[in-house]
Amino acid sequence: MTALGKLLRTTAFRLTLVYLVVFSLFAAFLLGYFAFNTRRLINEQIATIVSGELQLLQVQYNQAGIRRLVAAVDVRSRRPGSSLYLVTTPIGEGLAGNVGSLEPGILESEGWVETAYRRLEEPESAEHNALVRVTRLPGGIRILVGRDLDERERIFHIVALAGRWSVAIVIVLGIAGGVFVSRRVLKRVDAMTGTTQTIMAGDLSGRLSVIGSGDEFDRLAVNLNGMLERIESLMRGLKEVTDNIAHDLKTPLTRLRNRCEAALRTANSETEFRRVLEDTIEESEGLIRTFDALLMIARAESGEVREGMAEFDVAEVARDVSELYEPLAEDKGLTLEVNAKQHAAVKGNRELVSQALANLVDNAIKYAAPSAKVSSGAVNGERSGILVTADAEQDRIVLTVSDHGPGIPSADRSRVVDRFVRLERSRSLPGSGLGLSLVSAVARLHGGELKLEDNAPGLRARISLPRAAAPPQQAA
């Protein structure tokens, strides 16, 4: 498409054209109305003057007869800028006046008429128009008084000219304005199109420029940028997942394969093969678990689960999960206490929140169990309890899981939430390194967050979620 074609197709330009037509029509109507009224006004003025003079002459004729009338007409005819006068005998013979010629038959009837005329002293060719009135006086004398219409025509011409000019100016200015506005709009739209094209080509870091004028384009750009931000973070997450899958699933897969190969090479009894097969199944189950966790995190992060959200009681979840883990904790020499009496309504996915809490409790049991406390001798047997709480704090619902295990050094606290991060100390314990990532993803899905705090000693994991208010609030 050519630049001009593009310009002509813009909405702004089309709108300008529509406005242009509307304004032209309006201007034409206005001038027409003005011209019409001016004409009427002039006609009225002429009529008043003519009628006045006619009356005056009539009075003179009635008082002093034809001689006086002729004298008066002669005097008036000679004044500069005078009206038209003609006094004739009943048979049409001119007695006095300044009219040289008239259209034929004008004098025959009484009343108002427009006619072409020529004054006495003027050459043959000079014809003008006049509005005249003819009256028959007693005695058959006819008298004509009229006034030139040149003035009216002149004003009318001026108005017509003004009309033509103003329409022309409106059109020129309108088109120029349209082009100007369209080009401005087009320039910004073109800039946006250009940016989106580079983004579509794969460069997701591109952003639309925001001028700061706060106009509709700026608002659009800000919104589109927000959308791009979200897309980019989702893409980044996806890429991270892919990378992590590549790394952390390939490692156990390699191990699996090596083990099978080794068995094929060296094993020579059924028992040995059986053992390797059992190990293989176990390893593949671990793989499936890791895979499930990854998918779950990805789903939680994409917000896909959001549709199935309903209101539920977090305190109940805390009690249920604690009840599920209590025997396990006891088995490991820990006490598991729960403090969640108050109803704590949250809008969300009960299953996911349960799983998140289960992960936290599972972690607490895993790391705070006396057998796992090799690295922190400071903890005595008295303080080996795990405490699960669910409470309402203003507009948040806070779930905490506190233990008195070794805790996490403050430097590592933000890192452990990342996928597959396992601290040195925990490498020997089973786990995929995805537990906290899932908890964090679930918290964010519900518009909340996961915080890891020092429980001095130990760790306190704290999930805060927005409370479901009476008018249900949208999770941010």
Added chain:
Amino acid sequence: MRLLIIEDDRDAADYLVKAFREVGHVADHAADGEEGLSLALDGGYDVLIVDRMLPKLDGLTVIGCLRTKNITTPALILSALGAVDDRVRGLRAGGDDYLPKPYSFSELLARVEVLARRHVGRGEDTQYRVGDLELDRLSHRVVRGKEEILLQPREFRLLEYLMKHAGQVVTRTMLLENVWDYHFDPQTNVIDVHISRLRSKIDKGFAQPLLHTVRGAGYMIRDGAR
């Protein structure tokens, strides 16, 4: 037991047919939704195993068609989609159980057997009895021999579920789903600890253990004397 396996993956289907035959069941195979639907309509099956994504007619539609024709053969849905909402959708479409892929055969077998038995109409008895162990669902009383056993509410539900399916293998996931209503994997085997607690209450001090561990599969409650 006669089974119909509707599954488009040839290898997976062959494996299932063979595995079910090995444990003494009859299994037919349909490779797409249409064939599966017409075979299922002819009836005579105890349980249907339906893959969710099938050529021609997807699994949920097959089950939906059967249900509108008042064929109530229990159906277990197999699906690669394991998330909670997919599961809910599957059950809402008329499925009776849902097992995400990849699954272990012992898990599938245990679930299929429970489904088949449920269909035969074992019903909701008010009392369960295994050997000298009795459970009354109305009064919430559990008695072994002459001795009353006091159980926590959850332990009662656990025992109730096991006794309802007495003589059948019940897997850990089945317990987690039916007793706790959780569909996620709790990583550490919390169920084992609950079972061992329950076992210490109902079996300790009795010569004949009733609650058995089935290696590689799950648990079963049965009268050991038989």
